[in-house]
Amino acid sequence: MTAATETDRALVGRVAKGDRAAVRLLFMRHHARVYRFVVRQTGSEMMADDIANEVFLELWRQAPGFEGRSEVSTWLLGIARFKALSSLRKKKEDWIDDDDAAQVADGADSPEVVTMKEDKGAALRRFIDALPEEHRTVIDLAYYHGQSVSEIGEVLGIPVATVKTRMFYARKKLGEALKAAGYDRGWP
Amino acid sequence: MSAAEKMSRRDEMETLLPFYLNGSLEGAELEAVEEWLATDPAALAALGEAEAEFSSTAASNEAIRPPADALSRFARALDAEAGPVRAPAASSWLTQAWGRFTAVPAGVAWAAAAALLALVVVQAFEQPGGIDSDFEIAGQQGDLAKMPFALVTFKPDAKMADIVAFLGEHQLKIAAGPTAEGVFRLGIPAATAADYEKVLGLIAAQPFAEAVVEGRKPVDGG
Numbered sequence: 001m002t003a004a005t006e007t008d009r010a011l012v013g014r015v016a017k018g019d020r021a022a023v024r025l026l027f028m029r030h031h032a033r034v035y036r037f038v039v040r041q042t043g044s045e046m047m048a049d050d051i052a053n054e055v056f057l058e059l060w061r062q063a064p065g066f067e068g069r070s071e072v073s074t075w076l077l078g079i080a081r082f083k084a085l086s087s088l089r090k091k092k093e094d095w096i097d098d099d100d101a102a103q104v105a106d107g108a109d110s111p112e113v114v115t116m117k118e119d120k121g122a123a124l125r126r127f128i129d130a131l132p133e134e135h136r137t138v139i140d141l142a143y144y145h146g147q148s149v150s151e152i153g154e155v156l157g158i159p160v161a162t163v164k165t166r167m168f169y170a171r172k173k174l175g176e177a178l179k180a181a182g183y184d185r186g187w188p
Numbered sequence: 189m190s191a192a193e194k195m196s197r198r199d200e201m202e203t204l205l206p207f208y209l210n211g212s213l214e215g216a217e218l219e220a221v222e223e224w225l226a227t228d229p230a231a232l233a234a235l236g237e238a239e240a241e242f243s244s245t246a247a248s249n250e251a252i253r254p255p256a257d258a259l260s261r262f263a264r265a266l267d268a269e270a271g272p273v274r275a276p277a278a279s280s281w282l283t284q285a286w287g288r289f290t291a292v293p294a295g296v297a298w299a300a301a302a303a304l305l306a307l308v309v310v311q312a313f314e315q316p317g318g319i320d321s322d323f324e325i326a327g328q329q330g331d332l333a334k335m336p337f338a339l340v341t342f343k344p345d346a347k348m349a350d351i352v353a354f355l356g357e358h359q360l361k362i363a364a365g366p367t368a369e370g371v372f373r374l375g376i377p378a379a380t381a382a383d384y385e386k387v388l389g390l391i392a393a394q395p396f397a398e399a400v401v402e403g404r405k406p407v408d409g410g
Binding site: 121125164171175 | 198199202203204205206207209210211212213230233234237238240241242243244245246247248249250252254255258259261262263265266269339341371392398399401
């Protein structure tokens with residue numbers, strides 16, 4: 001995005017005045033990331049499709065109340081997170097249990113021999129995807145969405161200390177999984 | 189420093205590394221990580237591990253492909269939403285034509301007007317003695333599919349003469365469009381990323397440009 005193009009905040013200002021073109025532009029800028037975030041939250045592309053659309057309709061409706069205290073991308077991810085959780089509750093789907101973390105290292109559905117044939121990057125990707133939702137989400141938000149500790153706290157509605165704790169355990173589990181798969185790693 | 193304290197510091201640094209990599213770390217935490225990277229031999233290996241996680245996370249996310257028709261479906265849903273009505277501004281012939289579309293839903297009107305815009309551009313080139321420029325429509329020359337491009341929408345009160353003159357002056361080409369939402373794909377004959385950015389800035393600065401989104405840009409590390 002060039003400096004000459006309007007900032008996200010300026011576009012939200014236009015949306016607040018009823019400018020539909022501005023909301024379409026924000027959609028073009030942010031939809032892919034919001035959609036991917038919701039897919040990773042819900043595990044359902046169909047659900048993510050509906051929710052991502054709803055996020056931008058919510059932007060249209062709520063723009064006059066946007067105070068600009070956070071980045072627009074953080075605001076959108078926060079709305080997406082709320083809607084994803086609401087949809088999951090409605091469908092009575094369970095979150096991935098923390099106990100699933102053990103499976104990352106145990107490799108119950110991924111025999112070690114298979115892991116050894118993978119390159120490290122592919123193994124790492126599989127381990128990240130297999131992290132418990134609350135851990136994978138902070139990994140996604142930091143590494144893919146470029147969010148700061150405080151922004152992740154805002155999106156997830158948790159204290160910054162909890163963000164750091166989740167990041168610590170997420171990376172620790174990844175390290176343990178890599179070690180179990182035969183990849184040397186200095187930490188943990 | 190005891191082993192326990194050292195481990196605790198290592199844990200803290202490992203926790204902060206993702207935020208160091210995404211550029212969001214600041215203040216004392218940033219200084220602490222930089223000092224650690226500069227003084228602990230294990231730190232650079234740790235940074236490499238975090239970079240691998242960074243790449244793998246990006247790959248996992250980008251493997252998820254959003255639906256191709258998401259924008260058009262969103263535009264239809266947006267049309268159904270209440271909100272202030274945008275008023276056409278200028279009193280050009282295009283505006284008068286635009287006015288004939290305002291009786292239909294906003295999205296349909298916009299799409300129709302965008303199609304009208306494209307039609308007029310084409311007609312301008314078919315007229316004898318018409319606009320003499322390097323401006324081209326997709327399919328007339330070259331491999332537009334490989335050309336750097338940007339996505340652009342025009343304001344409903346945009347004047348055709350202004351748009352055509354600008355496109356011709358900068359050798360821009362309509363590679364595709366308009367979509368149902370009035371989005372044009374403009375081919376940009378830029379050899380470097382800097383040239384591309386410059387043209388994007390020029391487009392965005394034009395009074396007829398409503399929205400400009402970066403598409404494919406030249407890869408030159410610039």
